[in-house]
Amino acid sequence: MIKPYLLVLVLFSVFQLFATQKENPVTQPAPVFPVPTERQLAWHEMEQYAFIHFTTNTFTGKEWGFGDESEEVFNPSAIDVNQWVKVIKAAGLKAIVLTCKHHDGFCLWPSKYTEHSVKNSKWKGGNGNVVKEVADACHKNGLKFGVYLSPWDRNRTDYGSPSYVEYYRNQLKELFTAYGPVFEMWFDGANGGDGYYGGAREKRKINAASYYDWPATQNMVRKMEPNIIFFSDAGPDIRWCGNEGGHAGETNWSTISTDSIYAGKSGIENLLNSGQEEGKNYVPAEVDVSIRPGWFYHSEEDTKVKTPEKLFEIYLASVGRGSNLILNIPPDRRGILHENDVKALLGWRKLINEAFKTNLASNAKVQADSYRGNSKQFAAINVTDGNKESYWTTNDNVTTGNLIIDLGSVKQIKYVTLQEYIKLGQRVKNFTISVWKNNRWEEVSKGSTIGYKRIVRLEPTKCEKVRVQITASKASPLISNIEIY
Numbered sequence: 001m002i003k004p005y006l007l008v009l010v011l012f013s014v015f016q017l018f019a020t021q022k023e024n025p026v027t028q029p030a031p032v033f034p035v036p037t038e039r040q041l042a043w044h045e046m047e048q049y050a051f052i053h054f055t056t057n058t059f060t061g062k063e064w065g066f067g068d069e070s071e072e073v074f075n076p077s078a079i080d081v082n083q084w085v086k087v088i089k090a091a092g093l094k095a096i097v098l099t100c101k102h103h104d105g106f107c108l109w110p111s112k113y114t115e116h117s118v119k120n121s122k123w124k125g126g127n128g129n130v131v132k133e134v135a136d137a138c139h140k141n142g143l144k145f146g147v148y149l150s151p152w153d154r155n156r157t158d159y160g161s162p163s164y165v166e167y168y169r170n171q172l173k174e175l176f177t178a179y180g181p182v183f184e185m186w187f188d189g190a191n192g193g194d195g196y197y198g199g200a201r202e203k204r205k206i207n208a209a210s211y212y213d214w215p216a217t218q219n220m221v222r223k224m225e226p227n228i229i230f231f232s233d234a235g236p237d238i239r240w241c242g243n244e245g246g247h248a249g250e251t252n253w254s255t256i257s258t259d260s261i262y263a264g265k266s267g268i269e270n271l272l273n274s275g276q277e278e279g280k281n282y283v284p285a286e287v288d289v290s291i292r293p294g295w296f297y298h299s300e301e302d303t304k305v306k307t308p309e310k311l312f313e314i315y316l317a318s319v320g321r322g323s324n325l326i327l328n329i330p331p332d333r334r335g336i337l338h339e340n341d342v343k344a345l346l347g348w349r350k351l352i353n354e355a356f357k358t359n360l361a362s363n364a365k366v367q368a369d370s371y372r373g374n375s376k377q378f379a380a381i382n383v384t385d386g387n388k389e390s391y392w393t394t395n396d397n398v399t400t401g402n403l404i405i406d407l408g409s410v411k412q413i414k415y416v417t418l419q420e421y422i423k424l425g426q427r428v429k430n431f432t433i434s435v436w437k438n439n440r441w442e443e444v445s446k447g448s449t450i451g452y453k454r455i456v457r458l459e460p461t462k463c464e465k466v467r468v469q470i471t472a473s474k475a476s477p478l479i480s481n482i483e484i485y
């Protein structure tokens, strides 16, 4: 017979246990630093947008104008930026980044700081303004607008001296005050050396690490546009992916240590392509590639426009590896996107729509081998609930785990999309995907990083269940989304 005082003790202990559990709900994992900023998170969600290269090169047939081109050559016969916007939107792209000034120094807006601009062209009798037209059309039609302002300027007499940096900053003031909001500022480290330079026609090399004093320029721009995303080889917000061929690294860390890299530094392409697992800064990669061999329109490349299939491969190697894609579509001499480019873009969109039409994992049953504190908040079901704010994760000391998605019946599958909850840092180092077939698990793919998004293409296969195994992670893995197509 149990003694009454013992019974009281047991009841009291049980009560205490519940009370402490109530006081200590399962907490979310600690962040793994560095973590993305709010503006980087918003940028990730854009996934893909357009690049537009348009200037005197379009009319001279060059890729890098020398800087001595007459303003008069810029004369599109039938410019229609609404056509650009319409096609770009239909292709699923979310923004346009425009070459407001390329290396030749010609400005697509009537800058008050130079004569080398549209104001001295024949186009619209010198009263035209491409930047304004494009910014207005974007903002009116729900696309974001971004600027490319080449730091290298082969036209300017004072390129290489401090006054040029002031000129560059003045132009940024013009652009950001008159044509905002601007979501992204694109600048590169290209400096081929020689140029017109106001008639000097010589070679000029600058010290890319110090000449432009980028931190001061960025502070100035950030004051005008607090949410601006700065692109350069080295960030600070997003980095170059290290090539212009359309592919982020198979292993792609959004983390990298930027203290020793700067725009224009050579020999860092591989580093930029894969990022660094232990990188001290969060600087995700952007993949820039042109739909044609060149960045500018050349009629002889009309037959060399990338096919929808090639563009689809690029999509998988960029967006499908956790980067954003900036796809260049150069307007022709009429000032519109060429028929062949339009056809390729729309064909590409169709391929994406077909491939990712029905998510077989939407609201599917999921099982995990373990989940954090056995709390519903971190259970497996969070990966198929369509809510990007919810995620599956494990206890602090557990850095591996598996999720089994039940498709309900045998289905043919070809793609698996994985997403980490990156707000608390990119973590996953390795994963595998297996399918349940002939009463056993068959491994069908393995990969390294996931990050914001990873799209895995499989040999088409039929199965009823799919298993995603996280085999290595920096800390508890946090998976917010799994889709299966």
Ligand code: FUL
Pocket (backbone or CB within 6 Å): 063, 188, 189, 190, 288, 295
């Ligand atoms: C490079 C430039 O030199 C090319 O002309 C092009 O603008 C590309 C996007 O960036 O660095």
